[in-house]
Every structure is written in structure tokens, then in C-alpha cells.
Amino acid sequence: MDHGWTMASKQNPPRWIPNTLRLASHENARDKAVATGHLDPGSSILKTPAFATILLDSEKGRRCDHCFRKNAGLKKCTGCGSYWYCDAHCQAAQWQAHHKRLCKAFNSYTSSTAFQALQRHEKYDSILLSHVLAHITLLPDAYASEDMMYSVLLSLLPGPQHPSNTASDLPICPIRPPPPPDILRKIYARFGNNNFAIHSHLTSIGHGVFPIASRLFNHSCVPNAAAKYILSPTGSVTMDVVALRIIAPGEEICLPYLDPGLLQTREQILELSYGFKCDCVFCCFLRKIGPLPEIPEGEKELSSLEEQLTSFANISSISELKLPNPSIEKTPSVLHCLLRESYMTKLSETFSKASHEQKYDVALKSGITLLSLYLLVYPENYPQIGMHLLELAKTAWNATISASSDRFPQEMRRRVEVFLTLAFQVLTILGDEGDSDGPMEKITLLGGLLAAEA
Ligand SMILES: [Zn+2]
Ligand SMILES: [Zn+2]
Ligand SMILES: [Zn+2]
Incomplete structure (x- = not known):
């Protein structure tokens, strides 16, 4: 009607x-x-x-x-x-x-x-x-x-x-x-x-x-x-x-x-459940490149691709003032395999597991690779990016206070500060939502701990 x-x-x-x-x-x-x-x-x-x-x-x-x-x-x-x-x-x-x-x-x-x-x-x-x-x-x-x-x-x-x-x-x-x-x-x-x-x-x-x-x-x-x-x-x-x-x-x-991170299944879900074909820049790009290649099985090869990803996403330039905003259309073809949904899931699991098990080197490495992927896949100021930055800040903080990694305390503390400031910048756009014990409160708490340490 x-x-x-x-x-x-x-x-x-x-x-x-x-x-x-x-x-x-x-x-x-x-x-x-x-x-x-x-x-x-x-x-x-x-x-x-x-x-x-x-x-x-x-x-x-x-x-x-x-x-x-x-x-x-x-x-x-x-x-x-x-x-x-x-x-x-x-x-x-x-x-x-x-x-x-x-x-x-x-x-x-x-x-x-x-x-x-x-x-x-x-x-x-x-x-x-x-x-x-x-x-x-x-x-x-x-x-x-x-x-x-x-x-x-x-x-x-x-x-x-x-x-x-x-x-x-x-x-x-x-x-x-x-x-x-x-x-x-x-x-x-x-x-x-x-x-x-x-x-x-x-x-x-x-x-x-x-x-x-x-x-x-x-x-x-x-x-x-x-x-x-x-x-x-x-x-x-x-x-x-x-x-x-x-x-x-x-x-x-x-x-x-849908979650914009669903890079392989979204076309089908949008067509079956919603009855339309999406023509956003991202979907046009994905249609143009065709089926995503397999992820290499060798650890060395994958690790080299991950380095290329963080360098393409310009992560090393990260400062507390601004997050890089890499363009999906310019993604080198060698990195297309990393757009597989299973890769993002696996990376996210590795990050959580390593943080939990206090393997901070592994956690920070996978966490930074995941951040590069998020910056590529999610739009500017998308809350997932902010939540992940907060998780990175927590992991970096835990690394600074753990006895095993007092090698570069200053550098690490600086990292916590940058992640935390960026998490705040992103999450403050959406603002408080849902339950009151949200990420903004956690940012304030961790910011307080950081200030007390200084
Ligand atoms: Zn789309
Ligand atoms: Zn009743
Ligand atoms: Zn009620």
C-alpha cells in the first residue's frame, strides 16, 4: 500500500x-x-x-x-x-x-x-x-x-x-x-x-x-x-x-x-534479505577485483603481507592528532587476499587471545595489523575503530606495567597515550550509548592511571 x-x-x-x-x-x-x-x-x-x-x-x-x-x-x-x-x-x-x-x-x-x-x-x-x-x-x-x-x-x-x-x-x-x-x-x-x-x-x-x-x-x-x-x-x-x-x-x-566488515557475504545478504544490489565505492571495487585470492599458508609470506598492509595503511605515521584514512580503491592487488572475512576474524581472535594470555608482543603486532585492516574497511569515525583503539591502549598499558617489558617504558607509555587519545576522538563522535559502564568511562579511567604514573 x-x-x-x-x-x-x-x-x-x-x-x-x-x-x-x-x-x-x-x-x-x-x-x-x-x-x-x-x-x-x-x-x-x-x-x-x-x-x-x-x-x-x-x-x-x-x-x-x-x-x-x-x-x-x-x-x-x-x-x-x-x-x-x-x-x-x-x-x-x-x-x-x-x-x-x-x-x-x-x-x-x-x-x-x-x-x-x-x-x-x-x-x-x-x-x-x-x-x-x-x-x-x-x-x-x-x-x-x-x-x-x-x-x-x-x-x-x-x-x-x-x-x-x-x-x-x-x-x-x-x-x-x-x-x-x-x-x-x-x-x-x-x-x-x-x-x-x-x-x-x-x-x-x-x-x-x-x-x-x-x-x-x-x-x-x-x-x-x-x-x-x-x-x-x-x-x-x-x-x-x-x-x-x-x-x-x-x-x-x-x-x-550490515557490518561493513562483511566483505565477502554482504552482496548475497543484501540481495536475499533486502532485495537490492549495493553500488557504493566499496562494493563496486569488490565486484571489479572479483573473487578474493587465497591467503598464503606460509607464515613468512603472510607476515610480509601484513607488513605491507600496515605500511599501506600508513600506521607508522599515526599521531594522536589524526588517523590515516587509506583508500580501498588504491589497495595493492597483493593485499586483496587479506580482505577475506576469515582473515579479519582470525586476526581479531589472535589479538584477544594474546592480550588475554599476556603475550603483549604478539598482541600488539596483531592488534596493529587489525587496526590497519579496520581503517581500510570501515568508514571514518566508525565505532569499531574506536573500540579497537581502546583495546590497543589497554594492551599497551598492560605491557608497560608488566615486569617483562620494561625495555622501552617511555616509548610504550607514549603509545598508550596515542591509542587512548585516538579512541576518545573516534568514540566521542557517536557518544555514550547503551549501558552506562561504556568505553568513554574506560577511557577516563585509563587516562587517570596514565596521568598518575607520569
Ligand atoms: Zn556497498
Ligand atoms: Zn506477564
Ligand atoms: Zn526498566
């Missing part, structure tokens, strides 16, 4: 579009969200509350089902025993949002054969869909509601992969009044290509339906913005879309639908 939002935007922008944005026509997509004015890195582009959310199983009972904050003293819903809340306030808010329609039938639904037969991701979808539908029954005029977020949700494009019968087969928690089957199908068909993973410091904690963000932002593997999540005691999870770099008036604002 087309609600004619694009047409409306030409005269009178719909009220759900923030004044930082306007919709403009796009050659392939339905339209695009462009900046109405100049945006500095770190500017908030859109703040939008969730229409519905679900916690991951691993977070159940550790976080409040309503506000998603960690809490050691959560209280269980005495009705179903399956939802946990900080207090009466969070419980009442979720009761009004959807739980009063679900509480009674919830356990018989999740123990039913139909639900148990689902795969894990389908179970999440099934419960999240139940939250959405229960919420809709509570809107004035229920399924015919003119609620803003509900209308925007229905106006989203469906994913490419849902034959209508599959969607109707997804069991949901019995709800009164029952949803019309076409609405159920319609909403579920919009899940796979529109829902967001909610994260705290880059770790997924749940899934959420944010219709306005879905409606506004197209994908890029080299995005100029990123979404972060604000957890507050006063409400449900809020998404905040933040500019990662300077954005000029009229420039399109894009979010990454």
Missing part, C-alpha cells in the same frame, strides 16, 4: 520527518533522506522511540524487558513469570504497551509445538510480532488506527523473501481482538529487511522495530551516519542516528544495514 508520503513531502513534509532531513528522489530506491543543512560529526539527525522491542534470550532476566537497562534486582511478572522489570513503573509502561494482551496466554504459546518447532530467529520474530500486534490492539481504533508510527510501519517496503503463506504460518501469541490475517502477514513481511539489532557498546542485546528510521535511511557500506541506542529509566529504547563525519546540505544520509 502506498500512502503517498513522497508526494506529501514535496508540499508539506509529514510530521514524522525531523527538520534535519527531507525526502528527495532516488534513482533506484523509493526515495532518499538528505540533510537540509550542514551537519557536524556527532550531530543527532533523528531520535526515534521503538514501536516494539524484544530482548535476546542471553539478556533475559539480566535486563528489564521494558527499558533494556541492566538491573540486578529485577522483578518478575507474577502473571506469566516470563517478563522482568526494574520496578512498577517499567512494568506498568509495558503492561499498557502490549503485555496486558499477552500475559495470560504467553506460556502456553511459547510451549506450543508450533512455537517450539521454530528456528531461533523465527522465535524472536514470532514474539516481536506478537508485541507489535498486541500494541496495535491497544491503539485507539486498533487495526484501523491512524497512529503515526503504525502508518509508517505499514508504508515500509516488504522484504523480497516472504511468500505470503510463510508469513501466515508464523504462530503468534493469541491476542484479543485477533489481528486480521492480512495485517499479520503484511507486518511480518516487513520484518526481515526493516528491523534493527539493538546494541550496547556494539554488543547486540535485542531487536527492535523503528518504523521511521526504516522509512528514512537507505543502506551504504560506507555510511556517513550510525545508529546508537539510548536506554533510559523513563521509557522504552530510543534510537539516535548520529552523523559520523561532516555532512553537506543535500547529501544523502545512509546507515549500514
Whole structure:
């Protein structure tokens, strides 16, 4: 169904579009969200509350089902025993949002054969869909509601992969009044290509339906913005879309639908789950070079490639003032094999394991190679880069205070300072997100230790 939002935007922008944005026509997509004015890195582009959310199983009972904050003293819903809340306030808010329609039938639904037969991701979808539908029954005029977020949700494009019968087969928690089957199908068909993973410091904690963000932002593997999540005691999870770099008036604002580090599988995922082909500079480059070569098996050969990578990324020029920004299009062909996804995973494992086992020389070497790869693959100020710089700072710090490496204490201390300053510069763009014990606090802590040592 087309609600004619694009047409409306030409005269009178719909009220759900923030004044930082306007919709403009796009050659392939339905339209695009462009900046109405100049945006500095770190500017908030859109703040939008969730229409519905679900916690991951691993977070159940550790976080409040309503506000998603960690809490050691959560209280269980005495009705179903399956939802946990900080207090009466969070419980009442979720009761009004959807739980009063679900509480009674919830356990018989999740123990039913139909639900148990689902795969894990389908179970999440099934419960999240139940939250959405229960919420809709509570809107004035229920399924015919003119609620803003509900209308925007229905106006989203469906994913490419849902034959209508599959969607109707997804069991949901019995709800009164029952949803019309076409609405159920319609909403579920919009899940796979529109829902967001909610994260705290880059770790997924749940899934959420944010219709306005879905409606506004197209994908890029080299995005100029990123979404972060604000957890507050006063409400449900809020998404905040933040500019990662300077954005000029009229420039399109894009979010990454996938981790830009997925260099080999993203083309397929974007086509299967989202139904489009990405034409960003990175994807064009990857298509041009074709299948990535195998990584050499010899240790010496690989080590020489890694040196070439750090030198191409210009890591030796690193100063606390600026991170290098190597261009993927200029990557020497001999380094193409290092763009394999398995290489990044392995390097990251080597770094973590060596840091953990206090093998600091190995850790710093692999960590710096990984930093070079991140700088090549991730866009400017991408939070993964900042988080890794913080890990490097911690490793370098541990190396300075370990008895075995007091050879160049000054040089090493200087390294900690540089990594820490750069981590701060990158992470301060996205700013605080999720839980309060975040990387910014860790940077302050380590900065304090460093100052005390000096
Ligand atoms: Zn809460
Ligand atoms: Zn309950
Ligand atoms: Zn792309």
C-alpha cells in the first residue's frame, strides 16, 4: 500500500520527518533522506522511540524487558513469570504497551509445538510480532488506527523473501481482538529487511522495530551516519542516528544495514534479505577485483603481507592528532587476499587471545595489523575503530606495567597515550550509548592511571 508520503513531502513534509532531513528522489530506491543543512560529526539527525522491542534470550532476566537497562534486582511478572522489570513503573509502561494482551496466554504459546518447532530467529520474530500486534490492539481504533508510527510501519517496503503463506504460518501469541490475517502477514513481511539489532557498546542485546528510521535511511557500506541506542529509566529504547563525519546540505544520509566488515557475504545478504544490489565505492571495487585470492599458508609470506598492509595503511605515521584514512580503491592487488572475512576474524581472535594470555608482543603486532585492516574497511569515525583503539591502549598499558617489558617504558607509555587519545576522538563522535559502564568511562579511567604514573 502506498500512502503517498513522497508526494506529501514535496508540499508539506509529514510530521514524522525531523527538520534535519527531507525526502528527495532516488534513482533506484523509493526515495532518499538528505540533510537540509550542514551537519557536524556527532550531530543527532533523528531520535526515534521503538514501536516494539524484544530482548535476546542471553539478556533475559539480566535486563528489564521494558527499558533494556541492566538491573540486578529485577522483578518478575507474577502473571506469566516470563517478563522482568526494574520496578512498577517499567512494568506498568509495558503492561499498557502490549503485555496486558499477552500475559495470560504467553506460556502456553511459547510451549506450543508450533512455537517450539521454530528456528531461533523465527522465535524472536514470532514474539516481536506478537508485541507489535498486541500494541496495535491497544491503539485507539486498533487495526484501523491512524497512529503515526503504525502508518509508517505499514508504508515500509516488504522484504523480497516472504511468500505470503510463510508469513501466515508464523504462530503468534493469541491476542484479543485477533489481528486480521492480512495485517499479520503484511507486518511480518516487513520484518526481515526493516528491523534493527539493538546494541550496547556494539554488543547486540535485542531487536527492535523503528518504523521511521526504516522509512528514512537507505543502506551504504560506507555510511556517513550510525545508529546508537539510548536506554533510559523513563521509557522504552530510543534510537539516535548520529552523523559520523561532516555532512553537506543535500547529501544523502545512509546507515549500514550490515557490518561493513562483511566483505565477502554482504552482496548475497543484501540481495536475499533486502532485495537490492549495493553500488557504493566499496562494493563496486569488490565486484571489479572479483573473487578474493587465497591467503598464503606460509607464515613468512603472510607476515610480509601484513607488513605491507600496515605500511599501506600508513600506521607508522599515526599521531594522536589524526588517523590515516587509506583508500580501498588504491589497495595493492597483493593485499586483496587479506580482505577475506576469515582473515579479519582470525586476526581479531589472535589479538584477544594474546592480550588475554599476556603475550603483549604478539598482541600488539596483531592488534596493529587489525587496526590497519579496520581503517581500510570501515568508514571514518566508525565505532569499531574506536573500540579497537581502546583495546590497543589497554594492551599497551598492560605491557608497560608488566615486569617483562620494561625495555622501552617511555616509548610504550607514549603509545598508550596515542591509542587512548585516538579512541576518545573516534568514540566521542557517536557518544555514550547503551549501558552506562561504556568505553568513554574506560577511557577516563585509563587516562587517570596514565596521568598518575607520569
Ligand atoms: Zn526498566
Ligand atoms: Zn506477564
Ligand atoms: Zn556497498
